[in-house]
Amino acid sequence: MHPGRTPQVGGRSAGQGRARDSTIDARILAAAKRQLAVLGYEGMSIAAVAAEAGTTRQALYRRWPSKADLAGAAVASAEDAPTDPPRESPGIADPFADLVAELTDFQRGVSRPGRLSLVGTMLQDNTERQVRERYQARVIHPRRRRIAAILQAAQDLGLIDQDADLTVAVTMCTGSWYGRALAGDPVPADWPTRTAALVWRAVGGDVRRTGH
Template sequence: MVSKTGRMRDTTIDDRVLAVAARQLAESGYDALSVQRVASDAGTTRQAIYRRWATKAALAEAAVTAVAEVAPPELDDAEPFEALVRELTDFRSGVSRPGRMALVGTMLQEGTDDDVRDRYAVGVVAPRRRRIRDILERGQREGAIPVDADLEIIVPMATGSFYGRALAGDPIPERWPERTAAVIWRAAGGDRR
């Protein structure tokens, strides 16, 4: 792609900048996010960043969106309990990548821009919860879970134990996805021995 000045535009800048911005958000939080440092670490200039993202908040939103753009696991062929195990395995894998838990903490900081926090909630948290709820609702339709199960409470519990253990500094136990899925299934009133 050629820029307005007639130079070839470096198409790799976006990916480099977003990766560095996401890392900085995770390591230092939103308040400490520095466009100058992002530019330096990504091997570009502040001007190149500001041509793409007009503000620090816009850059942070784009970085959070890039983190969210990971394809969910294929669950169509799995029975609901197995689908729940796969979803929780995918969750553990994603949140265990370097910087991901710290990024969760960044979203909880008071100084984090509301638009950035909202983008994270919409792009990362809501899709995961929606997939877990869809799995449990499929279990209800198939008669594996009672229709009166309190999914409003149960759905956040599915990932909450991971966050709770991480916050307390407790190691994640062996077979966390399978064990958590079994607890969630029983909490929803399903029979899982």
């Protein structure tokens, strides 16, 4: 062997190490999300997540040093980005249509496999606070801000009452879905439009004036 030359292993210098599998992160997060949804935070097992993802605990811990870190990353990856984000300008042209679109995006996201169970996990007392706060910051609060912006635009345009309680109205928008789910009632296909119309009337709006 030539002095000072790094031995070659499988066509690579031994000092270079093994190429990182770029799919491992996605597999780990998918497994963690599934376990969170099915078993809750307490039931989620690092060993089981690693096994399901086809990797080792050591590889997992190199990426996320604790169970809370992994759960937080899994929750963050569940963020619901709207397919057609509403404009958050006071000059918004059709707030009612944007409200329907926002609730349609919400319906699409919450209907994904395991998503409703994940919501339940966030309400459990044994879920780490930082995990819950990350879920709120990445999933809940952005949605609520977008809905609030739509209703505020409607108020600025004089389409709803100036003294309408928008805080309660925002909660009504998504809360009706969870209420039906807990009651075991099937959610109708036109849930976004019906819910938007109900909330619109509740804050003093006239759906007929929107042209819908």
